[in-house]
Amino acid sequence: MSVAQSNKPVAASFWNDSGKKGIGSWIFSTDHKRIGLLYLYSVLGFFLVGVVLGLLLRIELMAPGRTIMGAATYNALFTVHGVVMIFLFIIPGIPASFGNLVMPIQIGARDVAFPKLNLFSWWLYAIGAVIVLTSLFSGGGAPDTGWTFYVPFSARTGTNVSLAVFGVFVLGFSSILTGINFVTTIHRLRAEGMNWGRLPLFVWSLYATAWVQILATPIIAITLVLVIAERVLGTGLFDPGRGGDPIMFQHLFWIYSHPAVYIMILPAMGVISEIIPVFSRKPIFGYKMIAFSSIAIAGAGSLVWGHHMYTSGMSDTAVMVFSFLTFIVAIPSAIKVFNWITTLYKGSISLEAPMLFALSFILLFSIGGLSGLILGAAGTDVHVHDTHFVVGHFHYVMFGGTGFAFFGAAHYWLPKFYGRRYREKPAIVGWALMFVGFNMTYWTMQVLGMRGMPRRYYDYLPEFANLNLVATVGSWILATGLIIVVVNLWRGLFWGEPFGVNPWNGATLEWTVATPPPTENFEEDPVVTHAPYDFNKGVGIP
């Protein structure tokens, strides 16, 4: 990569220390930072693909009737948009990219516990992604089942579901391996003095996430194999005509896919827990409760999958139990939000780009979380089930939450690893456009859903036309902001002003090492003597 030449590293940074050059020094590297960047570029690439697909979907919905595509194309596009965004971007998004980049340094390790396994994970991710992409252009064409692959339709449709599902299966392996790797790393490779009470909260969130990955991902893997068996061998497992049970598929699917939502959001919460104290110049309020709530979310979040299935015909008792458990999950989420806000109180707040993303995360995630309670309550869910309200809700949580945290993390940490920084003004303009466009798009969707507009149809009643136009224009504003943010980051990281060792004045270990960090991270193994947000004793104070 040309990056290595354009940088002026102080020490032998990881950019040019491997002795090798060219693409091979990256795709066969076992350095966690290089693997983290491989993930970063991959997920960002797929994110942009997903964005383009999303924009096309919004253009189709701009006016009633056929606008730019027919029903079949629309079905395929929203499926691919979902599969790409969920399996290729948002699940590996923060944990695999920023987790790999930052976590080992934050705990004072020289690398993850299994560097080769780490590289293998990325390869599995790449192979899985290629298979998923191949499924779009081969066989019967792109899957049209929605990203949930619900039977019986997924067992019967002539589109290329089997291959897509196999790709997702491979991606699952990548996720499990990363989970095992991170859990082991956090247990075994912490530096001297880095006890559990001094772990940065981002590490805590990755730890909780990793356990969810280890426990839940195998379930989706097997479920997807069963779908392939259903299609290829006609096993009839999900076919009531042959003694099977279609609801069993939904149970199996959501037993993974709901915890997967926490795989997506927990690391994002970890990012916010890093940014808020640094840009408030105040130790985080309620460190223990935030760490505990990550574990609590991972635990309780594994028991609520049934809330996706209130209208599926499962028993009323199960509906009530799942509804109750869903309300329980709101508690640890609220603990985090309240603690972040309390941290801001009387803090010396500096509104730089990472902080703006973090603050907007709190607002957007809260809106998404509260609309989630409307869906979690069994009664109200029946009214808005399978409407645009659901689409609005999960975009608030996933994009407004994890997406904004992803860009917050990018502005916060990437300059450290590139040694150069972005320009502040375009970052803020981009953020502002994203924020406005985002709310225009997805708030409008929630209103549309409340009024009864169903999801997953390319056409709708004329009465929904105005609001749909608003949402589509919003998506253009959002995309404009996104382009500004990405271009500004790209320009800045490669050609921007040099970035010092610790300009943000962070107190966690990554701010003690050289910029960009050397291959094995530390000149000497660090000894940790203070809490991660103790700015008075902080190693980061210049």
Next chain:
Amino acid sequence: MEIVAGQKRGRALSVWAVLLLMLSIGSAAPVAASASVLSGAAARQSEEGATQVGVDERLGGKLPLDLTFRDETGRTVRLGDLITGPTIILPVYYGCTNVCNYMQGGLARVLPEIKNKPGTDYRILSLSIDETEGPELAAKYQKMYLSSIKASVPPGAWHFLTGDAASIKKFTDAAGYRFQRRGRDFMHPVASFVVAGDGMIVRYLYGTSFLAKDLTLALVEARQGRIGTTIRKVVGYCFSFDPASKSYEFNLLRVSATVILLCCGSFFAFLVLTGKKGKRKPVGEK
């Protein structure tokens, strides 16, 4: 080169990681599936309870063995004299033009596939719930079914019983089998059950078709370990009864859920108990 912990420990951990991965892939999915039982069972049961016809399972309950019926030869027989070992009991009525025939035919068809010998290892009793039917009709049906079986079944292995209304009522009440007369016909559940030698009901079987493995397992359970070999006992343990589909299914789900949870638990315990890390070489050394 970047493996920073000691090589040995790293290798041990890798083995753990791979083991965990394999086990989790192979088995975790089913953790979930046991939950699917939540979905339909309750609803289906309430549907059944809503009608006067149905089955209230009395598993573990005992049939009154001193009831007397008449067999196909007209002889009066005590139930206890017929139920001396594992016994499959089919409540039917011989004049039935519908499912009773299918059920008995279904049983006749599957008998050659069962390794246990009828007559010596187990016995079958068809019992008419119609008090107006007599031994003559029963004998006709015995002849018909026995000749349809593609294996030799001694006449003493499958009796066709009839009896008076009071005995029938006592018998079906004890089994939780609820039926109603409709003119010359009956509304009744399509169910049979397997009892042990002491008259204890061990399993209900539903529907008109039987699977050899279902029956064999039910007979193994009925035998209560007197004849069943060790392997059969293991099988009897791994297979359980799914109340939703009312048929046996291999409970891979529960078994593997246990396996994965144990693996993750021991992985966690291993990480916690074996300390933090090995001694590290100074930075820069490979």
